[in-house]
Amino acid sequence: xxxxxxxxxxxxxxxxxxxxxxxxxxxxxxxxxxxxxxxxxxxxxxxxxxxxxxxxxxxxxxxxxxxxxxxxxxxxxxxxxxxxxxxxxxxxxxxxxxxxxxxxxxxxxxxxxxxxxxxxxxxxxxxxxxxxxxxxxxxxxxxxxxxxxxxxxxxxxxxxxxxxxxxxxxxxxxxxxxxxxxxxxxxxxxxxxxxxxxxxxxxxxxxxxxxxxxxxxxxxxxxxxxxxxxxxxxxxxxxxxxxxxxxxxxxxxxxxxxxxxxxxxxxxxxxxxxxxxxxxxxxxxxxxxxxxxxxxxxxxxxxx
Amino acid sequence: xxxxxxxxxxxxxxxxxxxxxxxxxxxxxxxxxxxxxxxxxxxxxxxxxxxxxxxxxxxxxxxxxxxxxxxxxxxxxxxxxxxxxxxxxxxxxxxxxxxxxxxxxxxxxxxxxxxxxxxxxxxxxxxxxxxxxxxxxxxxxxxxxxxxxxxxxxxxxxxxxxxxxxxxxxxxxxxxxxxxxxxxxxxxxxxxxxxxxxxxxxxxxxxxxxxxxxxxxxxxxxxxxxxxxxxxxxxxxxxxxxxxxxxxxxxx
Ligand SMILES: Cc1cc2nc3c(=O)[nH]c(=O)nc-3n(C[C@H](O)[C@H](O)[C@H](O)COP(=O)(O)OP(=O)(O)OC[C@H]3O[C@@H](n4cnc5c(N)ncnc54)[C@H](O)[C@@H]3O)c2cc1C
Ligand SMILES: Cc1cc2nc3c(=O)[nH]c(=O)nc-3n(C[C@H](O)[C@H](O)[C@H](O)COP(=O)(O)O)c2cc1C
Ligand code: FES
Numbered sequence: 001x002x003x004x005x006x007x008x009x010x011x012x013x014x015x016x017x018x019x020x021x022x023x024x025x026x027x028x029x030x031x032x033x034x035x036x037x038x039x040x041x042x043x044x045x046x047x048x049x050x051x052x053x054x055x056x057x058x059x060x061x062x063x064x065x066x067x068x069x070x071x072x073x074x075x076x077x078x079x080x081x082x083x084x085x086x087x088x089x090x091x092x093x094x095x096x097x098x099x100x101x102x103x104x105x106x107x108x109x110x111x112x113x114x115x116x117x118x119x120x121x122x123x124x125x126x127x128x129x130x131x132x133x134x135x136x137x138x139x140x141x142x143x144x145x146x147x148x149x150x151x152x153x154x155x156x157x158x159x160x161x162x163x164x165x166x167x168x169x170x171x172x173x174x175x176x177x178x179x180x181x182x183x184x185x186x187x188x189x190x191x192x193x194x195x196x197x198x199x200x201x202x203x204x205x206x207x208x209x210x211x212x213x214x215x216x217x218x219x220x221x222x223x224x225x226x227x228x229x230x231x232x233x234x235x236x237x238x239x240x241x242x243x244x245x246x247x248x249x250x251x252x253x254x255x256x257x258x259x260x261x262x263x264x265x266x267x268x269x270x271x272x273x274x275x276x277x278x279x280x281x282x283x284x285x286x287x288x289x290x291x292x293x294x295x296x297x298x299x300x301x302x303x304x
Numbered sequence: 305x306x307x308x309x310x311x312x313x314x315x316x317x318x319x320x321x322x323x324x325x326x327x328x329x330x331x332x333x334x335x336x337x338x339x340x341x342x343x344x345x346x347x348x349x350x351x352x353x354x355x356x357x358x359x360x361x362x363x364x365x366x367x368x369x370x371x372x373x374x375x376x377x378x379x380x381x382x383x384x385x386x387x388x389x390x391x392x393x394x395x396x397x398x399x400x401x402x403x404x405x406x407x408x409x410x411x412x413x414x415x416x417x418x419x420x421x422x423x424x425x426x427x428x429x430x431x432x433x434x435x436x437x438x439x440x441x442x443x444x445x446x447x448x449x450x451x452x453x454x455x456x457x458x459x460x461x462x463x464x465x466x467x468x469x470x471x472x473x474x475x476x477x478x479x480x481x482x483x484x485x486x487x488x489x490x491x492x493x494x495x496x497x498x499x500x501x502x503x504x505x506x507x508x509x510x511x512x513x514x515x516x517x518x519x520x521x522x523x524x525x526x527x528x529x530x531x532x533x534x535x536x537x538x539x540x541x542x543x544x545x546x547x548x549x550x551x552x553x554x555x556x
Binding site: 024031033034057219269272273 | 351352519522523525529537540
């Protein structure tokens with residue numbers, strides 16, 4: 001039996017649902033030494049900003065039970081260097097490239113999209129709304145439903161390429177944000193970004209990461225991520241990319257059952273850089289065993 | 305760079321908290337350079353989650369060695385490994401020591417487990433080079449001399465050797481070496497590397513230091529392990545641009 005692994009995220013067609021998440025694959029070159037990226041559905045770049053960002057001072061990461069906290073501070077090369085130095089390698093990869101953008105003003109999001117949209121290699125944009133901004137009083141755009149609506153609207157107006165808005169889980173009703181994305185013309189949402197957390201040294205009484213708080217990721221967040229995906233699925237008709245703590249193919253299946261059309265792998269890449277390919281094999285095997293002809297039929301197949 | 309499932313050939317306790325682990329790891333053994341490290345999977349469960357970085361202590365045929373201390377849960381699990389157990393290791397990683405050149409003596413300055421990368425370095429030095437090793441530890445029972453030669457010891461409590469830090473010992477002894485050209489190779493806790501760096505820069509000594517940082521991936525994809533470049537303008541990655549740096553290049 002040949003199994004159809006392809007999935008559609010709105011207008012974006014992927015050969016399979018396994019994507020590698022922003023900030024956990026850099027720009028592809030290092031991880032390519034350990035895995036065949038051409039087998040995957042695609043990769044999402046580290047968040048790019050208009051100008052290069054140096055990132056936060058160390059310590060940036062700390063391990064926590066079944067998870068980790070990070071406060072990288074969006075260290076990235078900026079859009080210009082990305083086009084000049086990173087695109088040529090990414091072009092040769094034969095995998096779908098999704099470009100993740102982070103900005104501190106709505107105008108900056110639009111400017112980044114305008115600079116990048118001409119690059120044929122970029123098949124879609126993922127908009128990271130979960131970074132602190134200056135203009136709106138230092139809050140995350142991701143917590144402000146009106147700001148998320150306006151960002152979606154402006155970015156939509158700037159490009160015909162598929163737009164995925166990456167939602168913050170640090171809100172009380174994530175489905176309201178997904179609704180806003182849909183109303184303003186976004187093609188899909190990805191959920192979730194990291195959860196705010198912290199960790200202290202009991203001897204020095206100091207925070208273990210310099211930024212005091214960081215984003216929690218890894219298996220510890222999986223139940224929360226699943227609940228967020230399910231909440232969106234039950235309330236809004238929009239394609240969802242499920243992210244959060246996926247370590248193996250079983251986790252991937254679980255995300256699809258609760259409503260994800262595709263999934264992204266984050267922290268697991270640090271531990272097993274070949275996880276994407278292994279998960280893909282696991283998914284195919286699962287379909288074969290369960291006589292599922294189209295993997296996409298799993299999406300939202302929960303029995304509640 | 306490889307991900308290799310390596311079988312334990314032996315694990316030996318060399319003092320009350322330090323272990324020497326020998327693994328059959330042909331791909332890593334044949335490509336490793338002194339000063340490089342591996343990111344070691346210590347558990348199959350999700351806690352502890354991340355791999356643990358360890359310097360490659362030595363290479364012998366198709367085997368590699370790690371020298372490690374029990375620090376927390378991860379190293380405790382590693383110390384429980386037995387003959388023929390499989391351990392998944394990722395490496396060799398990072399940039400190692402630059403050890404060719406016209407100097408005559410390799411001056412090794414190591415604190416605590418910082419001695420780990422030096423047996424490998426000593427093995428690979430060309431035969432005409434002399435070695436002078438300065439080793440520091442908290443007290444007598446923790447002094448590590450494995451695989452080193454021509455050793456001078458310093459202890460914080462004075463229970464053996466020089467009473468004080470290893471950098472102070474180096475300052476005291478350097479005149480006996482300074483007659484010939486030398487290059488300093490340092491490895492140890494970051495505060496010690498900072499003291500060594502300061503001393504080397506003040507005296508314009510040729511010096512390379514191996515630094516530590518918390519790491520997730522170990523190969524450049526997470527940006528979790530920055531160290532500030534000496535110009536203050538940018539961060540370098542300890543895992544990819546280091547862990548060994550020219551002492552002039554970074555701010556510790
Ligand atoms: C490049 C490099 C080479 C190293 N080489 C050696 C070696 O040869 N022998 C040796 O005994 N130790 C070495 N270390 C330190 C070793 O990685 C830590 O002792 C080990 O990670 C501790 O894990 P744990 O679970 O026992 O401790 P825990 O304290 O429980 O670990 C908690 C978390 O902190 C991290 N962590 C704790 N201590 C350190 C440290 N000193 N540096 C970086 N991360 C740390 C762990 O990786 C883990 O993610 C090296 C570190 C680096 C960065
Ligand atoms: C070290 C690190 C850096 C990250 N950087 C970004 C980033 O730049 N942009 C972004 O949208 N998400 C970033 N993320 C979030 C991940 O893409 C993902 O949403 C999150 O880690 C949850 O998935 P996981 O549990 O599989 O890691 C980062 C995560 C980690 C661990
Ligand atoms: S440990 Fe991930 S970039 Fe250095």
